[in-house]
Amino acid sequence: MAVHINHAQFPGDVQVIRALFLGYATSLGIDLTFQSFEEELDSIPGKYATTEGGALLIARNSDPLNSHDDAPSNFIRLGLPDSNATPPGTIGCVALRRSSDGWCEMKRLYVIPEARGLQLGDRLVEAIIDQAKSLGYRGIRLRHFAGYACGATVVSEVWIC
Numbered sequence: 001m002a003v004h005i006n007h008a009q010f011p012g013d014v015q016v017i018r019a020l021f022l023g024y025a026t027s028l029g030i031d032l033t034f035q036s037f038e039e040e041l042d043s044i045p046g047k048y049a050t051t052e053g054g055a056l057l058i059a060r061n062s063d064p065l066n067s068h069d070d071a072p073s074n075f076i077r078l079g080l081p082d083s084n085a086t087p088p089g090t091i092g093c094v095a096l097r098r099s100s101d102g103w104c105e106m107k108r109l110y111v112i113p114e115a116r117g118l119q120l121g122d123r124l125v126e127a128i129i130d131q132a133k134s135l136g137y138r139g140i141r142l143r144h145f146a147g148y149a150c151g152a153t154v155v156s157e158v159w160i161c
Contacts, residue, residue: 001061003120004093005127008056014044019054019094024110048107051099056130059111059120061089091115094124096131102138 008017018041025032040046050056093113099105106128111120132140 001118003059003118003123004062005057005059007050008045008058008093010049013056014060016090017044017058017093020058020090020110020112024093024108027110028043042094043093046161047057047097048095053104053135054096055128055135056095057093057124057127057131058090059092059124060136061091061115092120092124095130096128096140099141102136104132104135104137104140106132106140106142 021037021041021044025037045054045056046052048056092115094109095107096104097107106125109121109124109128111124129140
């Protein structure tokens with residue numbers, strides 16, 4: 001599978017990013033209302049816009065065997081309104097947004113279930129760290145939930161000097 005990771009393009013990728021973010025939220029099994037998730041969906045790219053010091057990367061399977069006629073099942077699963085309006089094979093995403101004191105925060109790392117096990121998550125993390133470096137951030141934070149059921153939050157930091 002030939003996978004390419006590039007910047008999401010707006011407004012063209014709004015619906016596919018929205019679908020991936022919804023897949024991410026569903027995979028967590030918790031209510032993201034406390035993070036103003038609906039407002040985030042309604043304002044994509046929002047805080048992830050390059051003008052806000054952010055970035056939104058999207059992973060696509062560019063295998064030439066995937067045409068619109070035999071597009072992968074994730075078009076239906078993701079609920080995209082028109083498969084001709086978005087490139088086939090969208091399989092993951094990751095974002096970053098400005099935090100504070102020269103730091104940024106990694107958000108919304110998600111790979112569709114059909115593409116898991118291919119180290120795509122690792123590639124997305126490496127790509128967003130490279131993006132953070134190119135934007136001049138000192139480091140990147142990742143908030144993740146320790147045991148989704150209890151809702152505890154753990155913050156990890158990666159220095160990227």
